[in-house]
Amino acid sequence: MSEIVISCENVSKRYRIGQQERYGTLRDTLASMLAAPVRRLRSTVERAPAQNGHRGPSTFWALNDVSFEVRRGEVVGIIGHNGAGKSTLLKILSRITRPTSGSIELHGRVGSLLEVGTGFHPELSGRENIFLNGAMLGMKQAEIKRKFDEIVAFADVEKFIDTPVKRYSSGMYVRLAFGVAAHLEPEILIVDEVLAVGDAQFQRKCLGKMNDVAKSGRTVLFVSHNMAALRSLCNRGLVLDKGNLILDTDTETAVREYLSDDSAMEAQVVWNETDAPSTPEIRFLKAYILDEEGQYAPVIDCRKDFSIALEYEVLEPISGLRIGFFMRNAEGVGMCGSNDPEAWANLTREPHRYVSRCDFPGYTLNAGKYSVFFGADAPPNTHPSFVTPYCLSFTIEDVEGHGPFKDKLPGVVRPKLKWDVRQLSQS
Amino acid sequence: MESKLEIVSQGDALNHKLPTLMIGPAEGWTSLGLKEVWEYRELLYFLTWRDIKVRYKQTALGAAWAIIQPVFMMIVFSLFFGKLAGVKSDGVPYPIFTFCALLPWQLFAQALTSSSNSLVSNEQLITKVYFPRLIVPISAVMSGLVDFIISFAVLLALMAYYRVVPGVAVLSLPFFIVLAVMTALGVGLWLSALNVQYRDVRYTLNFLTQFWLFATPVAYSSTIVPERWRPLYGLNPMVGVVEGFRWALLGKTDGPGMMLWVSVGVVILILIGGLFYFRRMEQTFADIV
Numbered sequence: 001m002s003e004i005v006i007s008c009e010n011v012s013k014r015y016r017i018g019q020q021e022r023y024g025t026l027r028d029t030l031a032s033m034l035a036a037p038v039r040r041l042r043s044t045v046e047r048a049p050a051q052n053g054h055r056g057p058s059t060f061w062a063l064n065d066v067s068f069e070v071r072r073g074e075v076v077g078i079i080g081h082n083g084a085g086k087s088t089l090l091k092i093l094s095r096i097t098r099p100t101s102g103s104i105e106l107h108g109r110v111g112s113l114l115e116v117g118t119g120f121h122p123e124l125s126g127r128e129n130i131f132l133n134g135a136m137l138g139m140k141q142a143e144i145k146r147k148f149d150e151i152v153a154f155a156d157v158e159k160f161i162d163t164p165v166k167r168y169s170s171g172m173y174v175r176l177a178f179g180v181a182a183h184l185e186p187e188i189l190i191v192d193e194v195l196a197v198g199d200a201q202f203q204r205k206c207l208g209k210m211n212d213v214a215k216s217g218r219t220v221l222f223v224s225h226n227m228a229a230l231r232s233l234c235n236r237g238l239v240l241d242k243g244n245l246i247l248d249t250d251t252e253t254a255v256r257e258y259l260s261d262d263s264a265m266e267a268q269v270v271w272n273e274t275d276a277p278s279t280p281e282i283r284f285l286k287a288y289i290l291d292e293e294g295q296y297a298p299v300i301d302c303r304k305d306f307s308i309a310l311e312y313e314v315l316e317p318i319s320g321l322r323i324g325f326f327m328r329n330a331e332g333v334g335m336c337g338s339n340d341p342e343a344w345a346n347l348t349r350e351p352h353r354y355v356s357r358c359d360f361p362g363y364t365l366n367a368g369k370y371s372v373f374f375g376a377d378a379p380p381n382t383h384p385s386f387v388t389p390y391c392l393s394f395t396i397e398d399v400e401g402h403g404p405f406k407d408k409l410p411g412v413v414r415p416k417l418k419w420d421v422r423q424l425s426q427s
Numbered sequence: 428m429e430s431k432l433e434i435v436s437q438g439d440a441l442n443h444k445l446p447t448l449m450i451g452p453a454e455g456w457t458s459l460g461l462k463e464v465w466e467y468r469e470l471l472y473f474l475t476w477r478d479i480k481v482r483y484k485q486t487a488l489g490a491a492w493a494i495i496q497p498v499f500m501m502i503v504f505s506l507f508f509g510k511l512a513g514v515k516s517d518g519v520p521y522p523i524f525t526f527c528a529l530l531p532w533q534l535f536a537q538a539l540t541s542s543s544n545s546l547v548s549n550e551q552l553i554t555k556v557y558f559p560r561l562i563v564p565i566s567a568v569m570s571g572l573v574d575f576i577i578s579f580a581v582l583l584a585l586m587a588y589y590r591v592v593p594g595v596a597v598l599s600l601p602f603f604i605v606l607a608v609m610t611a612l613g614v615g616l617w618l619s620a621l622n623v624q625y626r627d628v629r630y631t632l633n634f635l636t637q638f639w640l641f642a643t644p645v646a647y648s649s650t651i652v653p654e655r656w657r658p659l660y661g662l663n664p665m666v667g668v669v670e671g672f673r674w675a676l677l678g679k680t681d682g683p684g685m686m687l688w689v690s691v692g693v694v695i696l697i698l699i700g701g702l703f704y705f706r707r708m709e710q711t712f713a714d715i716v
Contacts (some may be wrong), residue, residue, distance in 0.1 A: 014712065095450060095557040097713040104450040118555040122479055123484045128477075135473040136556050 001377040004107070005219050006093070011102035012065040013088050013243075035393060036273075037062070062088040065242035070221070071321050072187075075214040075236035077251055078223045079258045084240040086223045090114060094201035094220065096273030108187030108219070110139060120164035122208075126157055126176055129165055133180045147183045147255070154209070155179035175202060183210045188219045200408075207233070227255050228401030259299045259397055267298040271412045279384035281318050281377055285311040285353070289394040299395045302367055303415055308376050308392075309357040320378040323356040328390070329412060330369040334389040363416035367408050453710040459702050463559045471562045471569070478541075480572035493574035494581050497529045504529075508646045517648050519677050523585050527676050528645040530575065530582055532681045535665060537634045538571040538608060542615025543632055546623050550716045560709040561702075564598045568612045575604075586676070588617045594678040603671035610664045610694050617703030620708040623716045644669055649686065661689030664697070 045307055063085045070076055073095045078086050091097045094112035120129050130151055134144040152158055162236070191425070205273040207229055214220050214233050220260045220261065224230050230237065230251060237254025239247035247257050268288030271277065277284045290303040291297035308325055324339030340356045372394075375387035402409045464471070485511075503523055508514040509521030516524035546560070546568035547555060553560065613655045622628035643665040644651075652660045660666050667690025 011586065071498065091713065092450065092552075095448075096454045096554065101452055103452075106448040106450070107446075109446065110448070112557070115555045119552050121481060123481045128480070132477055133471050134560065135470040136552065138558070141469050247479050 002368045004069050005072045005223075006068075006070040006107075007105045008066060008068050008093075008104075009061055009103050011066045011092060011099045011104060012061060013097070014094060014100040015058050015062050016059050018175065026104050029034060030134075036235045043325060061243045063100070065090070065238075066243075066245045067102075068238060068245060068248055072219055073217045074236055075220045075222065075234045077230040077254065078239055078240060079230065079254055080240035081258075083242070085176050085243040086240055087114070087192055088239070088243075089191050090221065090223060106188060109138070110188045110190065111184040111186030112190035113137070113181040113184070113192065114190075116174055120165060120173070120177060123164055123399060125164055126152075126155075126161045126168070129176065130180055133177065137181060137184050143185075151176075151179040151183050154182065154205075171199060171202065178202075178206055178209075185383070186218070188221070190221045191215060192223045193225065224277060226397045227259070227397050230400065231255060231399055255399055256301070259297070259301055259399070267296040267394060277374075277386060277388045278315075279386060280312065281316045281384045282311050282321070283315060284374065284388065285313055286377075287311070287372070287374055287392045289392065290357075297394070301362075301396050302365065302398045303362045303400060305362050306394075307357050307359045308354055308372060311353065311355045312376070313332075313353045314349045314351050317348050317350055318378050318381075318384065319386075320381065321349050321376065322378065323374070323376050325358065325372050327370050327372045328389075330371075333412060335365065335370065335412065342346075363414055365396045366412055366414040367396050368412075369393060369395050401414070428518055431598045435711060441530070455707060456703060457706050457710075459706055460561070462561055464565070466561055467558050470558055471545050471566050474562060474566035475569040478547075478566060479573050482570070490574075490577055493577040497526065497533050498534075498580050499580060500529050501526045504646045515650070517525050517650065517673070517677070523546045523582075523589050523591060524648075524673070526582055526585055527644060527673050528643075529545050530578060531603065531668050531672050532640065532645050532665065533578065533645065533692065534571055534575040534604070535607045535611045535668070536640070538572060538611035539615050539618070539636065540632055541571060542567040542611060543618035543622055543628060545615075547626070547629070547716065553716055554713050560712060561705065564615050564705075565612065568608055568615060571611070572608070575670040582676070591677060593676050595677045597680050598675075599671070600675040603675060606664070606671065606691065606694060607668045609698055610668065613701045615699035616705045617697070620701075620705045620712075623708065623712050630658055638665070639665065658689050661686035662693055664690040664694045666690055667694075 017020060027191070027194045048180070066085075066089065080086050080090065088097075090112065091114065092099050093106070094110060094114065096114075119133055121132065124132065126316070130148060131144055133143070152161055155172070155178070157176055159173050160168065160172065165176070168176070209222075210222070210229075210233055220233075222230070222234060234251045237249060237251040237258075239249075239254050239257050247254055249257075267290075270285055270286040272282055273283075287308070288296055289298065289300070290307040290309060291300060293308075308327075310323055310325070312323065314321070320341070320343045321344075322339045324337060326337035327335040329335055338358055340358070343356070352405065370393060371390040372392045373388050373390045374392075377385040396414075397410055398414070465541075483492060486492065488495065499620060504525045505522045509516065509525070514521070534699060542564040545563045550562050552558075553563070586662055618628050649657065649670050667687040671687055686690070
């Protein structure tokens with residue numbers, strides 16, 4: 001076991017919400033500052049809102065008592081939904097902001113990349129920006145000089161290296177910016193969601209570079225929403241949720257936990273009596289997505305089975321009732337639709353509550369967001385006959401990826417297909 | 428397996444020189460951390476260089492702006508104060524008398540304005556990357572020196588035109604330049620840190636520099652202030668700087684005397700206070716800016 005390089009103990013970070021940090025006028029502050037040590041200023045500041053009838057500034061904990069240790073050479077993925085505290089954690093580790101309480105011990109030079117192209121100046125040329133940005137990320141001039149050609153080659157901007165970067169295409173800009181950062185060689189590298197930028201080819205390049213870094217024995221902390229990238233790069237995953245570290249385990253388990261997390265409410269739509277789609281014969285109650293274990297799940301692993309289900313109440317006997325749905329993807333392309341008439345043995349449905357569930361096998365839909373609407377009719381009768389708007393959505397996550405760089409596969413479907421390769425006899 | 432072993436042994440080799448860093452909650456008053464600023468001197472250099480490089484990009488007149496401002500001020504002052512109001516100029520031609528003062532004044536005013544706004548205008552950096560924050564206002568002050576050097580050439584031309592030859596006192600000029608820079612930095616540290624929280628500073632700055640200009644003997648000589656009030660007058664550190672400049676370059680007066688030492692004392696107080704205040708506030712910059 002290698003030694004511990006990051007040791008994070010009971011780290012919490014509190015933020016004040018909104019503009020609460022600014023009280024009084026400049027004059028008041030100056031006056032009280034001249035009059036008394038700043039400690040007193042702070043107590044004035046914190047007392048101020050009480051005078052306005054509030055109990056105190058509203059605060060929230062972006063991080064709550066987070067403790068973990070990282071050993072040399074570990075590549076740790078930090079996973080969590082927006083607002084889980086990932087970026088705050090990285091900001092504290094890279095010394096941009098201080099924790100409200102707790103402490104961190106770091107052994108080794110820390111390089112952090114929280115944003116691609118920090119400090120790039122549009123008026124300066126590519127060459128100049130490489131030096132400026134490099135210096136900001138903590139590289140020595142000699143180091144930048146040594147790696148200059150490599151950076152330019154990585155970014156593929158040789159021809160434009162003396163052009164102001166404001167004339168760059170956004171792709172060139174991002175490539176150059178990532179190129180500088182990718183050649184940073186600290187003992188501990190901290191990277192925030194930088195793979196979200198650029199085209200697929202570039203993302204592949206970045207991921208390849210990240211892979212090299214990870215393989216070189218450096219310690220890496222990596223935030224991403226790209227589950228495939230996390231799975232291929234990291235050997236450990238930390239799952240954050242609302243500022244709490246809820247899981248510290250291998251990447252596989254962490255990813256699974258993240259995908260099946262507590263936001264089950266998003267995976268269902270519940271209608272109340274007044275807004276339910278209904279006719280005198282039938283009323284919809286709720287619709288939801290279930291994962292293969294039958295749990296509400298807004299995010300589905302593309303390899304796993306899942307179901308779309310609708311609960312409804314039949315109010316008067318209906319003969320020939322059909323419940324169906326239609327699904328489209330985020331681009332609005334219709335995916336498929338289906339209905340349930342063969343699933344019910346009798347012709348007539350008596351008043352009762354029912355659930356119609358449609359099961360999808362794993363490896364059906366490609367990664368992406370999908371929305372669903374539901375409908376009911378009973379041909380050839382004209383009643384009931386109605387459809388809801390698109391009301392339920394879910395995400396298919398590709399945790400497997402494709403090829404050495406774990407890309408998303410092109411296309412709307414993602415079947416698991418069987419291949420056969422054989423030698424042909426020479427004729 | 429092999430590669431793993433390699434990594435471990437590599438790690439052991441590195442082990443001895445790994446710096447250790449502790450991160451904890453904000454601490455209140457802390458040390459100045461000047462050693463770290465020194466470690467980041469290359470970044471200081473690059474930021475200064477960036478500001479200089481970018482300053483006159485896409486302007487038609489370019490660096491001429493560095494000259495235009497003080498020269499026009501000189502013309503206006505010479506016309507209204509020198510000619511029409513007949514302000515005394517210590518026995519030297521009024522244009523050179525006032526230009527000698529406008530030079531350090533421009534340096535000061537510009538350095539003060541840009542350092543006070545420096546943290547806010549570099550918000551992007553402060554929230555995304557770590558480095559000693561002191562670098563930001565320091566580099567803003569340093570980049571003002573370039574304009575100073577350019578307009579200094581105008582002064583040399585004026586001196587040649589009026590056949591003013593400086594004496595030995597000219598050797599003290601660097602000291603007064605440093606004093607002007609320190610004044611700007613001292614006040615700039617306070618204002619830049621305040622500006623992070625209170626954007627009022629931005630609007631105060633214009634007013635402050637105008638007010639300060641008239642409280643400084645740029646258009647007039649400090650000899651109009653009664654002798655016994657002069658040490659008090661020296662509480663405005665720019666008084667020491669401006670009179671020092673005149674003394675060093677024109678050599679007509681006896682030197683700033685007591686006023687200067689008062690100014691130097693005030694500058695040291697403002698600067699050290701500013702450094703500590705800045706360091707204290709710096710811990711929350713990224714959260715507030």
